[in-house]
Each structure stands twice: as C-alpha cells, then as structure tokens.
Amino acid sequence: MRSCLFKVLCMGPIPTHFSFIMDGNRRYAKKMDMGEGAGHRAGFFALVSVLKYCYEVGVKYISVYAFSIDNFKRRPEEVKTIMDLILEKTEGLLEEGSIADQYGVRVYFVGNLKLLSEQVRIAAEKVMEATAHNTRCVLLICIAYTSCDEIVNSVRECCKDKMEVVNEHSAIQLVDIEKHMYMGVAPDPDILLRSSGEKRLSNYQLWQTTHCTLYSPTALWPEISLLHVVWGILKFQRSYAYFEKKKKML
Secondary structure: OHHHHHHHHOOOOOOOEEEEEOOOHHHHHHHOOOOOOHHHHHHHHHHHHHHHHHHHHOOOEEEEEEEEHHHHHOOHHHHHHHHHHHHHHHHHOOOOOOHHHHHOEEEEEEOOHHHOOHHHHHHHHHHHHHOOOOOOEEEEEEEEEOHHHHHHHHHHHHHHHHHHOOOOOOOOOHHHHHHOOHHHHOOOOOEEEEHHHOOOOOOOOOOOOOOOEEEOOOOOHHHOOHHHHHHHHHHHHHHHHHHHHHHHOO
16 A cells, blocks of 8 residues: 555655654653653654655655754753663664665764764764665764754865865855765755644754755654655645756756
8 A cells, every 4th residue: 555655656756855853752752651761762663664654755865853962951861861772773773674774775974973972973983884885775864963063064174175275266165065064965855844843943954955845744753654754745746846946046
C-alpha cells in the first residue's frame, strides 16, 4: 500500500532535500506522563520511520535539527540525558543492519563539533568515516548548530583564505561564504517541516531556506507519521512551479 502511494507521489516532483525541525519531544513526554528523556527516545523512533519513508519515496538528502547550541543552556541533567541518547544512537549507526547500512546512507554531523564532548565527537567522526563510501542517500545531523554560528564561522574562514591571497580579486564573494558553510555539503532544502505547529525557524538553516516550502503540522515530533511526510511532499509539489520560477529570476 505504501509502495502504491509512493508511486502516485512520484508522478510529480519529489524534493531533493527534506529538512526537519524535530520539535515537541518534551511536550510529548509530559502529555503521555513519561519520564525525563523518554520523549526524546520516542522522537528517535519517529525519526527512523521518517527517514525510511523519505528514502523510499526518493528523497536524496535529509537534514535534521538534532541539538542547537542554545540547547546547552538547558538544565545540565537534561543536556546529559540528550547527549547520552545521541551517543547511543550515533554508535548504533555503525552496527550492521542500521538504517545507514540498509539504505546506503552517508552521514554528516553538521555544526560546531568542537562544542561536543570528546566521546560524542569521536563517535560522530567514526560514523562519518565509516559511511563516507555510501552514495544512495545523505543524512545531515545538525548538532551544536545555529545559523548565526554557521555564518560567522564561514565569514571567519573566508577571511583566513583571503589573507593568504591579497590581490584585486581578494574581496569576499557570495560563493566564498557558501563554500565554507556547514551545510555546504548539500543543496538547499526544498521543504522544511517543523512539528508541533510552530512556524519559527529557531536559528536553523536561515541562509538556505529562501526558496523553500515551510510546513508546520500540529503533531508533536514523536507523533509525526507517514501521513505528514506525504502531505509535506504534496505541499512541495503545489508550490514547486512558483519556487522554480523564483530561482530562475536570480
């Protein structure tokens, strides 16, 4: 049944890059009277299902907002719980039969990785190295990330480059900034879904979402299902011609 549904969807354009802000894990835990951290664990299972749906329908790139730099300001106990879960699931990507193994996914951890604990950072580096040969799909996990930090880092790297080569062409150009973006390994998102009904981008991919369909279902992240993925793709297809026209005008 899902296969038939995806065949119908594929009669129209399919987004190359689907981005997600996974909002509502804590509210879901409170709603379901679950313990601390249980909402984030439920959110991980929702993420695995969403990844499968997207890869099966033909989406090449998926990016997820896993942990903002601002999230480090939360209670230390909560930050530790989330980081322990991230470490557990990151190490799980190295196992045979993981989603990366099943779908041939290349995994990138995107953000200011220096802010992570050594244990989490090393695990992330191992996963990126182990999946570097995969070419079917790409997963970008935005962790210790904000757009402000991404832009500042990019400008800083551009300045370093230009200081080494001083000539009439040494002014910083748009292409220079984009080359040094954390998200430079992927095309800009075609659609961004933020769960829980919020319509804020919360310092996420501000540079990349100029020509992007925004979709904000009221479901909390652990409640996101096949229906929301399908509806998101339909919304993308409805606005496809408009955004393609806008891109050609640049």
